[in-house]
Amino acid sequence: MQTKYGSYQIRINGIVQGVGFRPFVYRLASEYDLKGWVLNSSAGVLIRVEGPDEQINTFARRLVEEPPPLALIRSWDINAQDWSGFTDFKIKASDDHEQKVAMISPDIAVCAECRSEVLNREDRRYHYPFINCTNCGPRFTIIKDLPYDRSMTTMASFPMCPECQREYENPNHRRFHAQPNACPVCGPHISLLNRQGQEINQDVRELFKAGYIVAVKGLGGFHLAVNARDAKAVARLRKSKQRDAKPFAVMVKDVETAHKYCLISPPEERWLLAPQAPIVVLKCREGNQLNSDIIHPGLNTLGVMLPYTPLHYLLFDQDLEILIMTSANISDEPLIIDNQEAIGKLGQIADYFLVHNRDIYNPCDDSVLRVTSLDTPLFFRRARGFVPRGIKIDDGTKPILAVGGEMKNTFCLTRNGEAFLSQHWGDLNHFNNYMNFQRGIERFKRMLYVEPEIIAHDLHPNYQTSRWAKMQPGVKLIEVQHHFAHLASVMAEHNLQGEVLGLICDGTGWGTDGAVWGGEILRADYTGFTRLAQHKYVPFPGGDQNAKKPYRMALIYLYAAFGEEVFDLAEQFLPQLATEEKNIMLTCLMNNAHVLRTSSCGRLFDAAGAILGICSINQYEGQAAAELEAWADPFEKGHYGFDLYAEQGIWQMDVLPMWPEMLAEIKRNYLPGRIAQKFHLTLVKMWTKTLCKLRDETGLNRVVLSGGVFCNQILSNGLYKSLTEEGFKVYLHQQVPPGDGGISLGQAIIASEVYRGCV
Amino acid sequence: MKHDRILLAHGSGGLMSQRLIDEIFKKAFNNDIMEPMLDGAILDLPAGKLAMSTDSFVITPLFFPGGDIGKLSICGTVNDLLACGAQPLYLSTAFIIEEGLPISDLRSIVASMAETARQVGVKLVTGDTKVVEKGSADGVFINTTGIGIIPAGIDYLPQRINSGDKVIVTGNIGDHGLAILAQREGLSFSTPVLSDCAPLYQLKDMIDKYQDAIRCMRDPTRGGLATVLNEIAVQAGVGIRVKEADIPVSVAVQGACDMLGMDPLYMANEGKMVIFVAAEAAEDFLNDLHKMSQTENAALIGRVSPEPAGMVLVETELGAERILGVLEGEHIPRIC
Ligand SMILES: [Fe+3]
Ligand SMILES: [Mg+2]
């Protein structure tokens, strides 16, 4: 049989740049003795090959089936070409003329090979904190523009030494075209500074051991670090950061150390060791010798991460195995990324500064996730290691910009069947966060080479995002109700088509009826929704004050449940409520004038937290709910009463019958942990019953769960179980947070469906 | 007068109307220009540009701690004229009275107008009264229109504001809004709050003395300080940064706002002025304000910068910068 020869062009899209894809192609081509070239273009990887058809077939199949670990192939095609008669296989220089559809890789934790080099005394990069290769290292945080080339990164100011250059040019080397490639001779270096900004010559580990607070420049920003075993030092950090209760995350030397402090399941361990190296929220071991009152007050979980840059490995030794690593910023302001700014702004907090001279271009906070009982990840924050990786969606043809919510903001840009969510920008009512948000949009647009003409935003008129959207010239706007966006974000993740039921529970979202929503069951597809059930409204005098002061929510619920008796009850159960504030609130409640109404589930947790005496002031968002979950006793199986009835065509989920039962138990000195658990189970019961009723009415059997309340594991695991037992098909978030960090995805998919086919 | 309540006939134009005008309005507002009772007022005006402002006053309750609708109707228009840099001279007034309003109430409202006008040295020179059926109004609605003369060389436009200028507010903010709210909702605070309702005639001297150093003035009524600052930031195309700790708010108002979940920066004022002053004059200006009874709590609250144009930022005590936006509608909760 005669060999048939062919000439082809292969185009590959996805995360194929900066992940060692071209050397992989080169090696594969050499293996089959194919000729031609590979090119990193801004339209993805382009390959020309010539050779026997049979070899080319195998070559192409292995290309897409066995890509390098960090690569993610989204699409590819192959086309026959005219014979060119190539004589060798080349890696050609980047081309930046084609339409930019390439994707940037997220930052990746230092790989095993680099780690062994950095710890090897014989290696020329021994203890060099900027070691990296095509399989690991900084990406997104240092990239200014596409195509991904050193000149387009903050490594541009470090010309490679001859030895690094040789590695860089050698297709068989692990550092072939590793753009941030560097060594002690040519690359960035670290310096340890005192508060005056003067360089000092000391081992940073000795500083930790002496109880000092050190600001450490990492991949996407600074951390404030302190020895977690040094209670006095941790307390000093907590005090000076004015972060009175919010839990600190820790970094541990290795996974063995993590096991010492926490209970870790195999999937949790996989996430700890994953190349994205997120903070994983883990159950603490009892008696783990950490001072939980100052590290994670009121909680039995701890956010743990492993070292993810080579610099982090240099922070630990035999006697230093666990550090507090908390994002360095002041009171909800952006993450600090600049050396001078760090010294200026953290000078009151940090004693020393471990900095380096490689600039961070895109700030990016650590990702935080928890592993559910289904072994799926549940994101609290999706950032470093994941951004800017796209999420596959089934979208229309036009690019959409969705600007997200107000707090924990992320935005989302869609292009060709992928949704690109930004890192978290924090509370956009802070000017500097708002500036970062705007800058981020510009950078994402440039990176993705799109100029969206449709902007989706929340219904809330006073969100900065809504204001910003309305100021953009020449675009079409689409307003999306908050909880509808939450719902659509889960649907988008699972690519659900048709109608579903969605149980959406969170703190606050502006409703279509001028009330504050937060405990809703909607029937929806991507183009619209109807509200079938809600938590029964309670009056909401005081608005945002109530989110900060759970005791106020307790008073509101006590009044709703007991009317005039509330005066006595408040004295018994809410001693922290001052008489004047109580009287003013009750006057507002009784007159019911100019008072908003709310179905917020988050605020219901606040009320329960305060009545149980667990949390009467929220020092961080969702504190009462987090502490209630921590208290809950898993051995308690009971629940309280609730009512379910229709009112003006909407099912009312009414928890008022719960309060007398709960109060009676508190008086009988029931353990708060058992009451907390019964509170959770009441909600699970009530929601399950309501959804069963709604299924009877609508015939819809698929339920999606979203909203920040579903960060709560008792609720999401419990509800998943009980709904599944009832025969429902249940969908939870796995790729974006259930909280407001995820709603931009929902807004985007809704806008894209609404405008599908238009133009 | 025979009746103790306003009847529809009081608005008929007949004898009863005549008697109402004579016995209540003319007596109280009595002056040589109104006296001849012509179809209109005939005014001699000094040289300068003419400033004119109008405002209608609709408020429940009519009487509130610190003032009443009558006093308010004079303060509102007088303060608006002062904000233009004008010397308030003459006012017109029109009443829409709901049938059944106690005549004694009307009498005190009118007396309070007359007294306030006298303090300022402004004359009520022409007016009108209508009576409407019960339910068509809420007690009484009052319109006042005022004119004043702006001395040569004064041109207080937002465009005069430059980067570096200072922002001064003439006293504690939020008092009026809170006093009205408390009265309306029957809220009693341990420290009662009075409306700040006052005609800021003392500012006339400041305008004379600091003619040029004053860039622009604005009366922070509805929407409060926050709204006024935003308007100016947009009109002048500048950024305004204020320091939270420097904004004067009385302990009582702050405490009450905390309990109600409201923000004093968005609450109405009826006797305050926001003044943009050249940096070099700011200190003297503030010292002079402190010497006068109406402005003794004045404070320098912020500064003007080129960026962020059209925005107002609040520097918090923790060193963060919040955006102080314009609210669409009421304060809607946003914390999730
Ligand atoms: Fe939400
Ligand atoms: Mg006015």
Ligand SMILES: [Zn+2]
């Ligand atoms: Zn590596």
Ligand SMILES: [Zn+2]
């Ligand atoms: Zn080198």
